Amino acid sequence: MARRLGAVQVAGSQRLGLGGVLGPDRLPRPASSDTLPPGVLTTALRSALRVLRKIVALATLINIDERAVIGPGTFIPHFGPIQINGEASIGADCAIHQVCTIGAGSRPGAPVIEDHVFIGAHTCVLGPVRIGAGAVIGSGAVVIGDIPAGATAVGVPAHPIAR
Numbered sequence: 001m002a003r004r005l006g007a008v009q010v011a012g013s014q015r016l017g018l019g020g021v022l023g024p025d026r027l028p029r030p031a032s033s034d035t036l037p038p039g040v041l042t043t044a045l046r047s048a049l050r051v052l053r054k055i056v057a058l059a060t061l062i063n064i065d066e067r068a069v070i071g072p073g074t075f076i077p078h079f080g081p082i083q084i085n086g087e088a089s090i091g092a093d094c095a096i097h098q099v100c101t102i103g104a105g106s107r108p109g110a111p112v113i114e115d116h117v118f119i120g121a122h123t124c125v126l127g128p129v130r131i132g133a134g135a136v137i138g139s140g141a142v143v144i145g146d147i148p149a150g151a152t153a154v155g156v157p158a159h160p161i162a163r
């Protein structure tokens, strides 16, 4: 199955963060110490991938921490600026529009965004909040509390509206 992470299209079926795509955890490990000098190739490849990830972030203004977990089909239709915290978890088939921060707030912890969530442009999702599956977050919202599944939420702070 193909999935898209910002400008990056990757193949595979397991759930990965961008770090899982470009990060050190995706590097092949030497099969044994007989086949490769211990650690040398791995270290070089990890360094190269870190540089590549920086270049992608600079070119797209999309900065996704390598520890963030992002589900298959999640889509960033435009360039950034977009910042995604390392502890954030984003489900499958979400859309994240331009100028969004999914990051730390005043309390410890990071957002959990379930599947099929639409995040409008210029939105901040901050701290240990949960956005339920299928929710729509209107442009310009600041989410600092949980949003129920299927809700449409707008404003600062974001609150559900009747539809």
Ligand SMILES: CC(C)(COP(=O)(O)OP(=O)(O)OC[C@H]1O[C@@H](n2cnc3c(N)ncnc32)[C@H](O)[C@@H]1OP(=O)(O)O)[C@@H](O)C(=O)NCCC(=O)NCCS
Pocket: 097, 098, 119, 120, 121, 136, 137, 138, 139, 140, 141, 152, 153, 154, 155, 161, 163
């Ligand atoms: C949130 C959204 C989905 C609501 O759309 P909708 O269901 O058609 O709702 P309406 O336009 O009928 O608005 C309903 C109410 O919410 C308010 N509202 C709508 N969007 C809002 C927003 N982004 N921020 C604050 N209030 C908003 C309206 O003023 C209206 O208030 P009222 O009932 O007091 O008059 C839409 O306005 C939105 O923000 N979409 C995201 C767009 C976006 O970022 N696209 C990416 C383009 S690149």
